[in-house]
Amino acid sequence: MVANAKGGVGKTTVTTNLITHLSEQHSVGLIDLDPQHSASYWLQMRDEIKPTVTNYSPKSNEGANHTRSWMKHKVGREVRYLVCDTPAGLQSPDLDRLLVDADILLIPVAPSQIDIHATAGFVQQLLLNPQYRAKPVRLGVIMNRVKRNTLSFQKLTRFLSSLKIPVITALRDTQNYLKAVEEGRGINEMTKRYDSDIADWQRILAWINKAERQQAVAMERKQARETLAQGSEQLLSKNIPPAEAVKD
Numbered sequence: 001m002v003a004n005a006k007g008g009v010g011k012t013t014v015t016t017n018l019i020t021h022l023s024e025q026h027s028v029g030l031i032d033l034d035p036q037h038s039a040s041y042w043l044q045m046r047d048e049i050k051p052t053v054t055n056y057s058p059k060s061n062e063g064a065n066h067t068r069s070w071m072k073h074k075v076g077r078e079v080r081y082l083v084c085d086t087p088a089g090l091q092s093p094d095l096d097r098l099l100v101d102a103d104i105l106l107i108p109v110a111p112s113q114i115d116i117h118a119t120a121g122f123v124q125q126l127l128l129n130p131q132y133r134a135k136p137v138r139l140g141v142i143m144n145r146v147k148r149n150t151l152s153f154q155k156l157t158r159f160l161s162s163l164k165i166p167v168i169t170a171l172r173d174t175q176n177y178l179k180a181v182e183e184g185r186g187i188n189e190m191t192k193r194y195d196s197d198i199a200d201w202q203r204i205l206a207w208i209n210k211a212e213r214q215q216a217v218a219m220e221r222k223q224a225r226e227t228l229a230q231g232s233e234q235l236l237s238k239n240i241p242p243a244e245a246v247k248d
């Protein structure tokens, strides 16, 4: 899931490029929860050149509310990744419902003072969210539209390190993203190769890969703990005589 309550920070740009990168090797679907449907519009354009990604977005009258039940029924097992774009202003209870299903949350952050302030509020809300605390998703920040060696970039870096949230990478401020989206493509699908931008996306893919492995290990441990707890309960109930019996 790609989210930040602030608009214009790059959620849709991250969504579309994530899709084109993941779909190089995997079966991918889009869930577009933004009523403006920008990602769906992009996907329609893309379908003319590469119809490999399925749009699983709910109809506008279904909303985020229905995403869960509907996802279970409609998304085929072959789909390895569902990338979910979210609207500006996302907050509880919609945010809570999405957190139930999300495995990974990517937060794009732009480096203006206003963006930093709004993102700080969003991250704070997230860290205090009971659903997030019950089942934390893997959080990673993508610094977007970055011009290095600027004061705003330094401020953003300081802010993020104060939150101890991993920064995956920083995407350059470049017209390449605009050109790509206008063509229904990702930055990796342009005729000209933009190696330094593609390298940023390789870092994002590697981070996702690692987050998935960590998640799998955490799940295995949780299952092992549960099995152990169940097993020892059964063992106790079967083999250990009740206290009175011992006394006799």
Ligand SMILES: Nc1ncnc2c1ncn2[C@@H]1O[C@H](COP(=O)(O)OP(=O)(O)O)[C@@H](O)[C@H]1O
Pocket (backbone or CB within 6 Å): 006, 007, 008, 009, 010, 011, 012, 013, 014, 144, 145, 146, 171, 172, 173, 174, 175, 177, 178, 181
């Ligand atoms: N790294 C970038 N470099 C240049 N322009 C960008 C970059 N990221 C996003 N943009 C542009 O900024 C605008 C807002 O981005 P968008 O992805 O639509 O944000 P959001 O979905 O959060 O509202 C769009 O016009 C987009 O093309």
Ligand SMILES: [Mg+2]
Pocket (backbone or CB within 6 Å): 011, 012, 013, 034, 038, 086
């Ligand atoms: Mg958007």
